[in-house]
Amino acid sequence: MLSKLVIAAISPLGTALLLGLAGLALATGASAVRRRAGLLLIAGALGWLAIWSLPVASDGLRGWLEEAAGSRAVEALPPAQALVVLGGSIRGARLPRRPYPDLGASADRLWHAARLHRAAKAPLLVLSGGTVHEGEAPEAQVMRLFLVELGVPPAAMVLEPASVTTAENAAFSARLLRQRGIRQVLLVTSALHMRRARALFEREGIGVIPAPTDHEIVDRPFRLLDMVPDAEALEGSGRAIKEIVGAWAGR
DSSP: OHHHHHHHHHSHHHHHHHHHHHHHHHHTSSSHHHHHHHHHHHHHHHHHHHHHTSHHHHHHHHHHHHHHHOOOOGGGSOOOSEEEEEOSSEEOOBTTTBOSOEEOTTTHHHHHHHHHHHTTSOSEEEEEOOOOSTTSOOHHHHHHHHHHHTTOOGGGEEEEOOOOSHHHHHHHHHHHHHHTTOOEEEEEOBHHHHHHHHHHHHHTTOEEEEOOBOOOOOOOOOOGGGGSOOHHHHHHHHHHHHHHHHHHHTO
16 A cells, blocks of 8 residues: 555656645745745646656656667577566456456566467466455466466466565565576566566576566657657656666665
8 A cells, every 4th residue: 555655656646746735835825935935846746747748758768768678589588497477467357347357558478478488488487466456366377377378388387476566576486486496587577667677586686587578669750749748658657757766766
């Protein structure tokens, strides 16, 4: 609960709201200095929100993070003892409205894991993801069901069904890997998430060969619409800032 509140607070929308509320409190004060300070805070909040709503700013920040993750074709990746797939890409069935698993925006992680296994890059897949939504199965279980449908044998998969944060993904997966004498893995997660995830796994003593997927930013010509505020750009900026702050905080 606390982590979700922190994430909300550091997002552009959350930061702008906090600055705006602080500015409003000051702007209603009796002192002229306080009122000016309040108006400056309100203006700053609106400016901050406007900047991160621009596709040119959002794409630039996300592109910088994804560039750090790199992009490698399956053929260019070396084999490893295991492949770790991080959750955050699929939700389990929930009757009566959702009879089958629901793929999320980062479901490329699962497709890429199946692709790597089919290319014989790793004999073992560690699926890391716990119960994020009350009443649903751990994500690792749902990931296994989907990967079986993609042709991955159940015997090739080991579940880590307890983690709900990236730090826990790393800590709990590392425990399973050490039990099997595995010290280096192919790590599959979204390109935007790779920098933070890799650092956390390496902190646990696990060597990482990055296998990023789910690249959001591609080279394309500049458009005038890139300078028009957009809700999708604001959401993308929030995710990028979360990754930067999380990496800085070691979470």
